[in-house]
Amino acid sequence: MRLKKEDLNKILALLAKNRELFVPGQVRGIKQFKLWDGETPELDGENTVLPPKDILFPKTEKMYAYKTGTETEISEIVDAPERVIFGIRACDMHSIECMDSVFIREGYEDSFYARRRAKSLIVAVACPGAGVNCFCESMGLDPDAAPGADIFLSGGGEFYGVTANTEKGETELKKWTQYLTDGDVPKGEAHCSLAPAMSPELSEKLTGLFDDDEFWQEVTEPCLQCGTCSFVCPTCYCFDINQSSVGDEGVAFRCWDSCMFSDYNQNAGGHNTRPTKKQRLRNRYLHKLAYFNERHGMELCVGCGRCINKCPAHLDIAEFIDKAAEVCHD
Amino acid sequence: MSDIQSALHKRARALLENGDVEYVIGWENARGENKTRPAFIRRAEDAERLVWNRWCVNSTAKYLLHDRWPKGKIAICARGCDTRAINRMLSDGQVKRENIYILGIPCAGVENQICRRCAHRNPLVYDELLGEPAEEKTDFDRFEKVKEMQAMTLEQRRQMWEDEFTKCIRCYACRNVCPACNCRECYADQYRTGWQGKQFNAVENRVYGLTRAYHVGDRCIECGECERVCPMDLPIMLQTGRMLMECNELFGQYECGLSDDETPALGTYNLNDADSFG
Numbered sequence: 001m002r003l004k005k006e007d008l009n010k011i012l013a014l015l016a017k018n019r020e021l022f023v024p025g026q027v028r029g030i031k032q033f034k035l036w037d038g039e040t041p042e043l044d045g046e047n048t049v050l051p052p053k054d055i056l057f058p059k060t061e062k063m064y065a066y067k068t069g070t071e072t073e074i075s076e077i078v079d080a081p082e083r084v085i086f087g088i089r090a091c092d093m094h095s096i097e098c099m100d101s102v103f104i105r106e107g108y109e110d111s112f113y114a115r116r117r118a119k120s121l122i123v124a125v126a127c128p129g130a131g132v133n134c135f136c137e138s139m140g141l142d143p144d145a146a147p148g149a150d151i152f153l154s155g156g157g158e159f160y161g162v163t164a165n166t167e168k169g170e171t172e173l174k175k176w177t178q179y180l181t182d183g184d185v186p187k188g189e190a191h192c193s194l195a196p197a198m199s200p201e202l203s204e205k206l207t208g209l210f211d212d213d214e215f216w217q218e219v220t221e222p223c224l225q226c227g228t229c230s231f232v233c234p235t236c237y238c239f240d241i242n243q244s245s246v247g248d249e250g251v252a253f254r255c256w257d258s259c260m261f262s263d264y265n266q267n268a269g270g271h272n273t274r275p276t277k278k279q280r281l282r283n284r285y286l287h288k289l290a291y292f293n294e295r296h297g298m299e300l301c302v303g304c305g306r307c308i309n310k311c312p313a314h315l316d317i318a319e320f321i322d323k324a325a326e327v328c329h330d
Numbered sequence: 331m332s333d334i335q336s337a338l339h340k341r342a343r344a345l346l347e348n349g350d351v352e353y354v355i356g357w358e359n360a361r362g363e364n365k366t367r368p369a370f371i372r373r374a375e376d377a378e379r380l381v382w383n384r385w386c387v388n389s390t391a392k393y394l395l396h397d398r399w400p401k402g403k404i405a406i407c408a409r410g411c412d413t414r415a416i417n418r419m420l421s422d423g424q425v426k427r428e429n430i431y432i433l434g435i436p437c438a439g440v441e442n443q444i445c446r447r448c449a450h451r452n453p454l455v456y457d458e459l460l461g462e463p464a465e466e467k468t469d470f471d472r473f474e475k476v477k478e479m480q481a482m483t484l485e486q487r488r489q490m491w492e493d494e495f496t497k498c499i500r501c502y503a504c505r506n507v508c509p510a511c512n513c514r515e516c517y518a519d520q521y522r523t524g525w526q527g528k529q530f531n532a533v534e535n536r537v538y539g540l541t542r543a544y545h546v547g548d549r550c551i552e553c554g555e556c557e558r559v560c561p562m563d564l565p566i567m568l569q570t571g572r573m574l575m576e577c578n579e580l581f582g583q584y585e586c587g588l589s590d591d592e593t594p595a596l597g598t599y600n601l602n603d604a605d606s607f608g
């Protein structure tokens with residue numbers, strides 16, 4: 001099945017019916033996912049500066065409200081609207097699969113994430129063009145495939161190939177029939193700009209570098225320990241739980257956190273388990289490329305290149321992979 | 331520029347060979363074209379990794395705070411702005427002069443917008459100067475952008491900052507790169523006191539932006555690093571710039587990081603100060 005690109009806005013109108021539809025576009029000069037305003041979404045060009053993860057895992061999520069006094073009252077806050085995420089690319093679709101593994105599949109099911117996820121329909125689109133720091137192919141992905149998406153719009157040219165990968169996707173496609181025709185669509189031509197030497201073997205070997213102090217000092221020395229890399233990363237999923245009270249009322253919320261921050265690693269009594277940038281950035285790299293794999297069977301980096309684009313110290317995870325590969329294979 | 335780079339190689343190598351310094355902070359090439367990153371050279375044979383070219387945009391000085399009690403001296407490549415940053419930290423009692431060996435680098439400007447408004451292209455303090463002094467420029471208005479902002483109506487400004495603070499992701503990159511943000515523990519990290527709420531929203535982001543602006547507004551050396559690093563492109567220097575402009579109006583010619591024992595305007599009590607407000 002295929003869909004004429006011209007008909008895209010009609011499909012978007014269908015998708016927006018009774019649902020919040022998110023598409024890539026500019027908000028205050030920053031490309032990110034935003035509510036569809038009837039305009040043609042910005043599917044071309046580089047990927048969004050901010051990842052779509054905020055839609056499923058908000059940077060601040062209110063969990064429950066409380067009232068203290070002679071009796072404590074607690075009321076749950078449930079905020080999970082029907083949503084469609086349209087126009088995400090292979091890398092970002094895979095990042096959602098990483099989050100699914102964390103929040104739904106492996107062990108505890110996180111109700112906040114699970115509820116939002118269940119109410120979201122995801123329509124992914126073939127990557128129209130890689131950015132200068134993209135390397136998703138090295139992370140085992142294909143820019144023209146998104147097997148995890150409910151619906152995938154593939155290929156290049158004036159048509160999209162249309163496939164449903166899930167039941168939810170199939171049900172949705174039934175509403176599109178008047179716009180769908182038979183026919184083939186050529187494979188998309190986008191390819192990554194970078195090709196770091198990532199491999200499952202390297203992932204296994206990386207933890208062996210843990211105690212190589214000199215290696216980590218060299219790799220991490222420019223780091224400023226900000227939260228930029230974590231906050232622009234589609235897969236970083238750490239959060240902190242806190243509350244905000246006024247008088248005897250308040251809300252408990254959870255909000256994004258980063259292992260690069262000092263208080264992330266602070267324990268009761270004041271001991272900091274990762275006092276320096278060496279330990280913190282080592283944790284970031286190893287979590288992305290080794291630890292996550294041990295538990296979830298995939299890397300926690302999808303090769304989107306966002307952290308490379310934005311790191312103020314010009315650190316580069318693709319360069320790190322090559323450097324580590326050199327050391328590991330010596 | 332290449333003259334400076336070869337002088338730098340020679341001097342870095344000698345300093346390390348003689349054991350005069352423990353390491354040299356400068357820049358080296360990063361992957362890809364047109365990109366360098368801060369370098370920390372510990373072995374004489376690595377001296378040639380150092381580069382000096384127009385892609386050397388990162389400030390070097392802040393890294394002195396990553397090693398407050400160094401084992402030996404630290405040699406540091408410092409352009410005009412980096413020496414102002416060093417002066418800032420010396421004035422604030424955060425680093426010791428005897429721990430640093432300054433390799434001064436005259437700079438005609440690098441690939442950074444801020445360099446167009448730079449009045450100190452030559453290092454203000456150094457142990458040795460690499461190369462000939464650069465030509466200083468005065469053909470710009472230091473507060474041009476602040477004045478443009480001041481020309482907006484109150485409502486326009488309110489809306490603009492509302493939008494900007496909505497954009498901020500509170501990554502704290504602006505704080506972590508800033509040489510005037512040299513507190514051992516930032517108020518924002520005093521999470522048990524809770525000055526800074528943890529929610530990510532325009533209100534908390536504004537608390538952060540304005541608090542930082544007030545904390546550094548009379549000590550800002552105008553290096554532009556905060557704006558360079560901001561992943562969300564906030565015009566952060568309009569805040570400190572506004573503070574500095576005000577200091578200039580109230581207390582006369584005021585510029586920071588020009589010497590190593592400055593007292594910040596708002597940290598000084600003087601009976602003769604203007605009290606036009608109130």
Ligand code: SF4
Nearest residue numbers: 223224226228229311
């Ligand atoms: S790697 Fe870069 S973006 Fe990440 S914490 Fe360090 S300086 Fe910030």
Ligand code: SF4
Nearest residue numbers: 233301302304305307
């Ligand atoms: S670590 Fe960097 S390249 Fe990998 S997914 Fe995160 S932002 Fe993208």
Ligand code: SF4
Nearest residue numbers: 498499501502504560
């Ligand atoms: S660098 Fe920019 S986005 Fe990050 S905290 Fe500062 S103003 Fe906010």
Ligand code: SF4
Nearest residue numbers: 508550551553554556
């Ligand atoms: S310009 Fe920004 S980074 Fe530089 S001293 Fe001023 S506030 Fe700090």
Ligand code: SF4
Nearest residue numbers: 511513516517542545
């Ligand atoms: S924001 Fe204020 S408390 Fe925090 S480092 Fe900067 S000057 Fe210090």
